[in-house]
Structure formats: structure tokens, C-alpha cells
Amino acid sequence: MSKRIIKKVAVLGSGVMGSRIACHFAGIGVQVLLLDMVPKEAVESDNKAARNKLVNDALQAALKSNPSPVYTKDVVKKITTGNFTDNLKEISGYDWIIEVVVERLDIKQQIFTEVEKYRKPGTLITSNTSGIPIHLMAEGRSDDFKKHFCGTHFFNPPRYLRLLEIIPTPHTDAAVVDFLMQYGDLYLGKTTVLCKDTPAFIANRIGVYGIMAIFGLVDKMGLTVDEIDALTGPIIGRPKSATFRTADVVGIDTLVKVAKGVYDNCPNDEQRDIFVIPAWLEKMVANNQLGDKTKQGFFKKTLKASPPAGGGGLEGAGKEIYSLDFKTFEYKPRAKAKFATVEAAKPIDDLKTRLKALCSGTDKAGDFYRHFHYGLFSYISHRIPEISDEIYRVDDAMMAGFGWEIGAFESWDVLGVESTVQKMKAAGYAVAPWINEMLEAGAKTFYKVENGKRLYYDVASRSYKSLPGGDAFIVMKNFENQTVWKNSACRLYHLGDDVLGLEWYTKMGSIGGEVLEGIQTAVAKAEDNYKGVVIANDSANFSAGANVGMIFMLAIEQEYDELDMAIRMFQNTMMRARYSAIPVVVAPHALTLGGACELSLHSDKVCSAAETYIGLVELGVGLIPGGGGTKEFVLRAADEMHEDEPDTITLKNRFLTIATAKVATSAHEGFELGIFRKGKDEIVLNQGRRIAEAKKSVIELFDSGYVTPVQRTDIKVLGRSALGALYAGINGMWRAAYATDHDVVVAKKLAYVMCGGDLSEPTLVSEQYLLDLEREAFLSLCGEKKTLERIQSVLKGGKPVRN
Structure with a gap:
């Protein structure tokens, strides 16, 4: 088969999924x-806008949605819209056709009949169905169509949920399946999971089972909506939306449809009765309480009963969220759920340790966790090999599709497979025969790590096998037995190939003294014996920045010498990373704020996940970037200045990025904000590959003859001429009420540093000169009462007060 290249994709159907x-x-x-139907009222019209109104409105609605479905706003230029009547013939020039119309087999088959009239032989054709059997859609189609036809089930929203289920039919060419698995991984950034053509495939089969099993425990244990969501959210490594909030977002009618589909089409499912819809759920559907789409489901937003202090009536009262009471079927103010087991487990940061504590609880919560996990473990054991031959595909699907931090089989490992099986049997939960055979053969875990590689238990061969693509998906914790220092x-x-890997596991990845010590040590050890360092982690976020709690404590106690030393240490560590004798590559993902952004700015290269939200946010807490971030923006502004435009333009743009605490909402925006460097830094679409790509970059930089950079002494700063312009702009923001009094104080300090101080004319200065100015401004702001109020607000509630 010749090499397949995807340049053009046709998407048929512009609904919520199609447009995204x-x-x-x-x-x-x-x-x-992007194509859709001609609106009924425009069928006889010659007006192109009228005929494309449905698809254009759908696309605009998607672009306005939050979170945004695009990395940058200008990508919309790559989307052409049209309709099935006028434009379907154009698919003959496209490499991949994706059908995303309504979930009805007859309508999909009608679309495919039309597609066959224009589709060029060899073109990929896939369906984004969440439940209709893939093989039924291929019936009656040509051999070439069948050979290139497959199910490609994206999860909503497709930019953020990383799961892409690939579901072939018996007729699908193996080369097509291999291509889709690889393309989804490399180019779409997806966790591609090969599924069998069984009802609800993998993720929805297990995920909906989990929700329906919880619904059963609601009745059995008399638990409330608020109690269930408190028990099944982040505390057990699941999303904040937990159970009932997730159901509201997905749509309760959709949930019921999938559950009924499993019940009707899986007569041999040993837990089939779990999928019977409870009477109260049927009642909700009948009452049109379908979740977010009908503005009421398990939760409902309601106007507050009384206005806020100061009057203003109900218009200014805001809204609060009520939850459904199953006994009265009325909405009531949310009640904070409290369980002794949960309260005892909350301080435990490590999820695996926390899970053990939760399942050992002696109260109602402990009973819930045991029943829930025993039922889940029993269910997944019986799904092998029905829905998948390999256990890791089940875990991959649940983590990528439902946002679980660890998979179901991995959770079973955490709780102890052998001991849990004994407890399950005592509680009346059966396991599949292969589990007993596995334990009898001496295999006590589903996963294990050897030489930095993760192995899974293969049921068919009764042996451990390496996870596919292990070299491309480096997980730091898998190298614990190769720890060099801690x-x-x-x-x-030691990640192998003479490359070191540094990770830290503080709360929110905050950077304090011990993390700075880790960076310094990593660089020093690499300079002695290794090619370079990768700095990354596998946490939910890379880092929320410097340890503001430490800064607050030192500032409130007026320990300014200690604070000065802490800032110097931060600056020196960033400069150590920049001017080391070996390459330092940072691989950030998710939140990468403040000090973590400064670390990225000072690295030799950044291998950033596409979903990286990076920025210098210190202005929000009444400070300026003090770890070299301000200095680095001045340096870059100086290098970007052009003779054909005023010098202040580039500096002003850089100033505004810091002064407004802009955060890039994707790695692509990180380039637009000048945080990432074109031609040097790179975006890795698949987050799981970024550490391996960073390691590869370290080796490439070292092997190509890495030379230690030389500290800069030729940075052009503009002095008073630019300072006056920036001050005028700050005052204008204040007069327009965009900036508070304290915002003005902080912004003027920032402007002073970025202009190099009150110099009478443009001057060439050194990096250290700017670092000293930056540190002095940072220290002075730590003595401001309003800055301390902002920091305290962040520490208490997570958001800075506007003062």
C-alpha cells in the first residue's frame, strides 16, 4: 500500500460533534x-448564504463555545462550508470523509449511498457513531468502500478529550486500521484505542456501566445527588463533574439511550440488569429534565432567594445551584456531604494511597467504595475478551475518554488483586475464570515495570508483554529504580541513553527551594556524566508557578533578607538552566504559570503539549515576574526591534503581555505571545509523547555539538523615551477603569524594569543589570499591603482579590 497523506478532510454533518x-x-x-443540509426554507432559494445557513450557524456556535474548539482563532480559515445538495460532489478531491450525521442507521446509509457516487476509490471513509454497529453501516456498499470503511469514535469535546476509538469491520483493510491508529496518535494527539464492534464499544460500555451501577447504589444505600458527587469526583481520581454533573453535561436522554442499547443488544451480559433504567430516571426523561440542554437535570441553576448586601434586587442576586431530591422530586439548595472516611483521606496527596484508605473506611462511604469497586472489577474482568483482548485498552479508554486518572485494572492493582478477589467473593461478586487462572499461575498484578518499561498481563498468552509504543511514551515514574538523586x-x-529526567510532585507543581535545588542538582550531575536533562512530570498540571505561600510568609514577617535570597536563588537557577554546559529541555503541559513559564523561557528547547496553558501571571497577585521572566521579555523585545518601526512598539507588546497577565490557551497561542520561539521550540500533539520527544531533543542538541551560550551584555533598553509612553498608557487604562490603583503601582514598576530604569537615552545593558532591577521591584512590591492582600486571597480561595 502506498504512503497515505491526509491534506484534506470532508466532514459530513455540522452538529455539536461535526463542527468540533x-x-x-x-x-x-x-x-x-464541512457540509450539512440545506434548510427547509431555502430549498428553492438560489442564495448561497441562505442555503448554507445551517452549517454556518453551527460552525459559528462552535467557535463561540467555551472551552474553545480551536487552538487559535485563525484556523477557521482552513474550513470551507457547504451543503449536501450543492457541494457533496467536491468530496472526490478529499483524502478522508468523516460522517457525523444524526444517530440513525437509515439516515447514515442514505448518506453513504450519496457518498459512493462521488467518492474516489481508495479514499478513507469513517463514521463517528457512538453506538450503531459499524458492520451494519457497511452493508450494501462496494468492496472498495468496505475495505476503506471504519468507525472512528471521537469524544466530545474532541480537542480536549483524548480518546479516539477505532472500530474496524471484518472487511476493513488491516493497513487502513494501522494508518488510523497511527494518524490519530501522531497528528490528532489522541489515545487511539482499537475496539471490537460490540455495543457501546469500550469507553461507553464501561463508563455507562459505572454510572448505572452508581444509580443502583443510590437506591440501595439511600445516597443523595450531592453525596454521590462528593464521593465520585477528584477524591477517587475522577473529573470534578463526578457522576450526576457528568450525566447533566452528556444529556440524560443520551445516557438512557446508551444504557437501553446495551440492555437490548447484550443478552449475555452477566450484569445486564444494571442497565435497567430506574423509575426515577424514566420520570426525569418524561419531565424533560435532561440536564444542561433543558437547563434542569440532576442540578438546576436558580436565582438566589435574597439580594446581595447593598440592595439591587434579584437582578443583582446572581444564581446558585440546586440539586434534585429523589424523595420529593424537587430542587433544593445543595447540602455539603460529609463522611469520616473522605475527610480522613483528603489530606493524602497520592491517589493510590488515598484509594486504599477510602476502600478501608468503616462508615457508609467505605461501604460505597467497596461495593462500587467490587462491581466494577467484576464487570471489567468479564469484558475480556468480549470487548477487548487486552486489558490496557480498557484502561486507556477510560482515562482518555472519561478523564480517569488511573484505569480500572490499575485501580485493582492498587487495592491488591489477590486480596480484593477474596473480599469480592465473600461479598458475592464473581470474577471471570481467567482472573483465577492468572493468580494460580503466580501472576499477582495486571501491570508491572521492568527496566523502565511497563508490561501488561496478556490474557491469551498468560504472560506479560510490553505496552505498544513504549519508547515513544516515557512515563517518569517507571524509572524509579533508576533514581540518580532525590x-x-x-x-x-536516568532515562537511558545518558539523559537525565527531573520531576517534582509538590501541590499544583509549585516551585520552592527544594525544586530549585533539584534543577541545580540535575544540571550539575548532567554536566559531569550525561548528555543533558529533561524537565517534565506526569501530574495533572506541569506547575502553577512559584511557591507563593513561602513568599507570603517571608513578606508578612518582613524577612526581606531571606526573601531577597530566595529571589536570587530562583533567578540563579533559571540562569543555571540557560547557561549550563549541557542542553536543558522542558516538556510542559496543562497549567504552566509564573515561575514554570520562566523555566520554559530559559530552557534550550521546549517540547510543549498542545494543551499547555502558559503565561507570566504575577501581575494578578500584585508582583512582577521575578525569576528572570521580565528580563527575558526585555531581551527578546530588544532582539525583535526593527529599524522600520518605532522601538517602543515591540516593547509595548511585550509589556502588555505581562501587564495583563495573559495566559496562552494553547501551545499555539504560546508562540503568538512570544513565550515559545519559532524555529526552536515545538508542539507535541499527543501529550503522552512529549517526554520522549524532549529526550530525543536533548540527544540531538548534544550530538550536534552543543555549545554553552554566552551571557548577554548587549541588550538594548530604551529608558525615559519608552517609560513615558508606557506610563501614559497605564494612566489611560486607569482612567478607563480597566486598572485599579494598585494595578497602576505594579504596572509602573514593571515598566520601569522593562525600560532599563530612568535612563536618559537608549543604552546597552547586561542580563544581570536587568535581573537586579527585576529583583528590586519584586522585593519592593512584597512590602505593599495590597499585594499581600492579593496573595492571601489566592492562598485562601484560589483567586486574587481586585484591590
Whole structure:
């Protein structure tokens, strides 16, 4: 088979999924044709806008949605819209056709009949169905169509949920399946999971089972909506939306439809009765309480009963969320759920340790966790090999599709497979025969790590096998037995090939003294014996920045010498990373704020996940970037200045990025904000590959003859001429009420540093000169009462007060 290249994709159907799938493809640089029906009122019209109103409105609605379906706003230029009547013939020039119309087999088959009239032989054709058997859609189609036809089930929203289920039919060419698995991984950034053509495939089969099993426990244990969501959210490594909020977002009618589909089409499912819809759920559907789409489901937003202090009536009262009472079927104010087991487990940061504590609880919560996990473990054991031959596919699907931090089989490992099986049997929960055979053969876990590689238990061969693509998906914790150095916050591993890997596991990835010690140690050890260092982690976020709690404590106690030393240490560590004798590559993902952004700015290269939200946010807490971030923006502004435009333009743009605490909402925006460097830093679409790509970059930089950079002494600063312009702009923001009095104080300090101080004319200065100015401004702001109020507000509630 010749090499397949995807340049153009046609998406048929512009609903919620179709429009967002189109946006995601456009986001990776592919030309997209998005088609839908001609509105009934425009069937006889010759007006193009009228005939394309349905598809254009759908696309605009997607682009306005939050969170955004695109990495940058200009990607919409890669999407062309049209309608089935006028434009379907254009699919003959497209490389991949994705059908995303309504979930009805007859309508999908009608679309495919039309597609066959224009589709060029060899073109990929896939369906984004969540439940209709893939093989039924292929019936009656040509051999070439069948050979290139497959199910590709994206999860909503497709930019953010990483799961892509690939579901072939018996007729699908193996080369097509291999291509889709690889393309989804490399180019779409997905966890691609190969599924069998069984009802609800993998993720929805297990995920909906989990929700329906919880619904059963609601009746059995008399638990409330608020109690269930308190028990099944982040405390057990699940999303904040937990159970009932997730159901509201997905749509209760959709949930019921999938559950009924499993019940009707899986007569041999040993837990089939779990999928019987409870009477109260049927009542909700009958009452049109379908969740967010009808503005009421398990939760409902209601106007507050009394206005806020100061009057203003109900218009200013805001809204509060009520939850459904199953006994009265009325909405009542949310009640904070409290369980002794949960309260005892909350302080435990490590999820695996926390799960053990939760399942050992002696109260109602402990009973719930045991029943829930025993039922889940029993269910997944019986789904092998029905829905998948390999256990890791089940875990991958649940983590990527439902946002679980660890998979179901991995959770079973955490609780102890052998001991849990005994408890399950005692409680009346059966396991599949292969589980007993596995234990009898001496295999006590589903996963294990050997030489930095993760192995899974293969049921068919009764042996352990390496997870596919292990070299491309480096997980830091898998190298624990190759630890080179550690302290209470960090670990430094040998990742192989003479490359070190540093990770830290503080709360929210905050950067304090021990993390700085870790960076310094990693660089020093690499300079002695290794090619370089990768700095990354596998936490939910890379880092929320410097340890503001420490800054607050030192400032409130007026320990200014200590604070000065702490800032110097931060600056020196960033400069150590920049001017080391070996390459330092940072691989950030998710939140990468403040000090973590400064670390990225000072690295030799950044291998950033596409979903990286990066920025210098210190202005929000009444400070300026003090770890070299301000200095680095001045340096870059100086290098970007052009003779054909005023010098202040580039500096002003850089100033505004910091002064407004802009955060890039994707790695692509990180380039637009000048945080990432074109031609040097790179975006890795699949987050799981970024550490391996960073390691590869370290080796490439070292092997190509890495030379230690030389500290800069030629940075052009503009002095008074630019300072006056920036001050005028700050005052204008204040007069327009965009900035508070304290915002003005902080912004003027920032402007002073970025202009190099009150110099009479443009001057060439050194990096250290700017670092000293930056540190002095940072220290002075730590003595401001309003800055301390902002920091305290962040520490208490997570958001800075506007003062």
C-alpha cells in the first residue's frame, strides 16, 4: 500500500460533534470541507448564504463555545462550508470523509449511498457513531468502500478529550486500521484505542456501566445527588463533574439511550440488569429534565432567594445551584456531604494511597467504595475478551475518554488483586475464570515495570508483554529504580541513553527551594556524566508557578533578607538552566504559570503539549515576574526591534503581555505571545509523547555539538523615551477603569524594569543589570499591603482579590 497523506478532510454533518471535529482537524493544519443540509426554507432559494445557513450557524456556535474548539482563532480559515445538495460532489478531491450525521442507521446509509457516487476509490471513509454497529453501516456498499470503511469514535469535546476509538469491520483493510491508529496518535494527539464492534464499544460500555451501577447504589444505600458527587469526583481520581454533573453535561436522554442499547443488544451480559433504567430516571426523561440542554437535570441553576448586601434586587442576586431530591422530586439548595472516611483521606496527596484508605473506611462511604469497586472489577474482568483482548485498552479508554486518572485494572492493582478477589467473593461478586487462572499461575498484578518499561498481563498468552509504543511514551515514574538523586520534592532519573529526567510532585507543581535545588542538582550531575536533562512530570498540571505561600510568609514577617535570597536563588537557577554546559529541555503541559513559564523561557528547547496553558501571571497577585521572566521579555523585545518601526512598539507588546497577565490557551497561542520561539521550540500533539520527544531533543542538541551560550551584555533598553509612553498608557487604562490603583503601582514598576530604569537615552545593558532591577521591584512590591492582600486571597480561595 502506498504512503497515505491526509491534506484534506470532508466532514459530513455540522452538529455539536461535526463542527468540533472539523475545528480540530483545521487546528492541526488540514483543509476541511464541512457540509450539512440545506434548510427547509431555502430549498428553492438560489442564495448561497441562505442555503448554507445551517452549517454556518453551527460552525459559528462552535467557535463561540467555551472551552474553545480551536487552538487559535485563525484556523477557521482552513474550513470551507457547504451543503449536501450543492457541494457533496467536491468530496472526490478529499483524502478522508468523516460522517457525523444524526444517530440513525437509515439516515447514515442514505448518506453513504450519496457518498459512493462521488467518492474516489481508495479514499478513507469513517463514521463517528457512538453506538450503531459499524458492520451494519457497511452493508450494501462496494468492496472498495468496505475495505476503506471504519468507525472512528471521537469524544466530545474532541480537542480536549483524548480518546479516539477505532472500530474496524471484518472487511476493513488491516493497513487502513494501522494508518488510523497511527494518524490519530501522531497528528490528532489522541489515545487511539482499537475496539471490537460490540455495543457501546469500550469507553461507553464501561463508563455507562459505572454510572448505572452508581444509580443502583443510590437506591440501595439511600445516597443523595450531592453525596454521590462528593464521593465520585477528584477524591477517587475522577473529573470534578463526578457522576450526576457528568450525566447533566452528556444529556440524560443520551445516557438512557446508551444504557437501553446495551440492555437490548447484550443478552449475555452477566450484569445486564444494571442497565435497567430506574423509575426515577424514566420520570426525569418524561419531565424533560435532561440536564444542561433543558437547563434542569440532576442540578438546576436558580436565582438566589435574597439580594446581595447593598440592595439591587434579584437582578443583582446572581444564581446558585440546586440539586434534585429523589424523595420529593424537587430542587433544593445543595447540602455539603460529609463522611469520616473522605475527610480522613483528603489530606493524602497520592491517589493510590488515598484509594486504599477510602476502600478501608468503616462508615457508609467505605461501604460505597467497596461495593462500587467490587462491581466494577467484576464487570471489567468479564469484558475480556468480549470487548477487548487486552486489558490496557480498557484502561486507556477510560482515562482518555472519561478523564480517569488511573484505569480500572490499575485501580485493582492498587487495592491488591489477590486480596480484593477474596473480599469480592465473600461479598458475592464473581470474577471471570481467567482472573483465577492468572493468580494460580503466580501472576499477582495486571501491570508491572521492568527496566523502565511497563508490561501488561496478556490474557491469551498468560504472560506479560510490553505496552505498544513504549519508547515513544516515557512515563517518569517507571524509572524509579533508576533514581540518580532525590529530595522530599523531586526525583532525578536516568532515562537511558545518558539523559537525565527531573520531576517534582509538590501541590499544583509549585516551585520552592527544594525544586530549585533539584534543577541545580540535575544540571550539575548532567554536566559531569550525561548528555543533558529533561524537565517534565506526569501530574495533572506541569506547575502553577512559584511557591507563593513561602513568599507570603517571608513578606508578612518582613524577612526581606531571606526573601531577597530566595529571589536570587530562583533567578540563579533559571540562569543555571540557560547557561549550563549541557542542553536543558522542558516538556510542559496543562497549567504552566509564573515561575514554570520562566523555566520554559530559559530552557534550550521546549517540547510543549498542545494543551499547555502558559503565561507570566504575577501581575494578578500584585508582583512582577521575578525569576528572570521580565528580563527575558526585555531581551527578546530588544532582539525583535526593527529599524522600520518605532522601538517602543515591540516593547509595548511585550509589556502588555505581562501587564495583563495573559495566559496562552494553547501551545499555539504560546508562540503568538512570544513565550515559545519559532524555529526552536515545538508542539507535541499527543501529550503522552512529549517526554520522549524532549529526550530525543536533548540527544540531538548534544550530538550536534552543543555549545554553552554566552551571557548577554548587549541588550538594548530604551529608558525615559519608552517609560513615558508606557506610563501614559497605564494612566489611560486607569482612567478607563480597566486598572485599579494598585494595578497602576505594579504596572509602573514593571515598566520601569522593562525600560532599563530612568535612563536618559537608549543604552546597552547586561542580563544581570536587568535581573537586579527585576529583583528590586519584586522585593519592593512584597512590602505593599495590597499585594499581600492579593496573595492571601489566592492562598485562601484560589483567586486574587481586585484591590
